[in-house]
Amino acid sequence: MSVERVVVVGDAHFGVGDPADELAFRDFLAALPEFGTRLVLVGDLFDFWFEYPAVIPRRPFRTVAALAALAGRGFPVDLFGGNHDRWGGTFWPLEVGIPFHAETADLTCAGRLTQVVHGDGLSDFKLGAKVMHALLRSRLLVRLFGMLPPSVGFGIADLLSDTLGERNRSGAAADRAAALQEAWARALLDRRPEVDLVVLGHTHRRALLEHAPGRWYLNAGQWMTDRHYAVVTPGRIELLAWPERPAV
DSSP states (O other), X not given: OXXXXXXXXXXXXXXXXXXXXXXXXXXXXXXXXXXXXXXXXXXXXXXXXXOOSSOOOSTTHHHHXXXXXXXXXXXXXXXXXXXXXXBOOTHIIIIIOOOEESSEEEEEETXXXXXXXXXXXXXXXXXXXXXXXXXXXXXXXXXXXXXXXHHHHHHHHXXXXXXXXXXXXXXXXXXXXXXXXXXXXXXXXXXXXXXXXXXXXXXXXXXXXXXXTTEXXXXXXXXXXXXXXXXXXXXXXXXXXXXXXXXX
């Protein structure tokens, strides 16, 4: 494929919701080499993930296997942690062949210097969510959680899932979160003039805004329910919903 096409997906929350969304995602991965050259997953791909030394979560196994197969064919994939699945680690690069970014990273996407970050903590104004985001970054908490039997850990995660952030965001609260996220992205673009594109997730709200000529803020939206994704090329950025495909 002569034109670099970076495909961006965020907020699928596999493990909850409609199983058809996960099946559609595996169909999407199978077709991806036909219209993309790289995949960037912006966080909360799973509703819960924890990297135990000898155990992996059972629920999303087929999706993990599909990602491993894609990466095994030499297709570049970058996986970012979100507030639901930040507790990844060496399993992804060593066993699956996919780089894992727990927080943020600069990537070059279709010739654009791009900062990618899930976005939790940037737009959440509820006290419970702020406290939870701080705890998720605690090394002590990670160690203590890892001492729990996996079945207990998964049970706790299921109970706290909504505290980590609403899966379906709508109404005034979602509008406020989206506005805060946009403001953060614009401030970053002002602070870092070398950056051409800021990619966020978390709010489940699609956004494509040109901050200055050729410099953009992108949120691809949620795969969960809507099956939203985006495609970044040197000349354009498209917002799509599977099974739509990008313009040639």
